[in-house]
Amino acid sequence: MANIISDETIEYVGILAKLELSAAEKEEAKKDMGRMLDYIDQLNELDTTGVEPMSHVFPVSNVFREDVVTNGDERDATLANAPEKKDGAFKVPKTVE
Secondary structure (H helix, E strand, C coil), X not given: CCCCCCHHHHHHHHHHCCCCCCXXXXXXXXXXXXXXXXXXXXXXXCCCCCCCCXXXXXXXXXXXXXXXCCCCCCHHHHHCCXXXXXXXXXXXXXXXX
């Protein structure tokens, strides 16, 4: 294991994650973090010359629809059901004095 994780690092990560770890859990976390860092070291040994950087493994395209108004101005139809209206708007009782 090339990467040695200190007890202080585990304590700090526990504080950041708001975790209360027992001594056994801290030891297990040290081993897990060491294995993760070893794997990263193994990945760093790969030859990536000529490989374009990417943000996703799969091609991602914009999946949002165009922002097009489809219903138009239906103010008159909306106000048709209003009990009272004034100047093209709903008229409601005053609630704040």
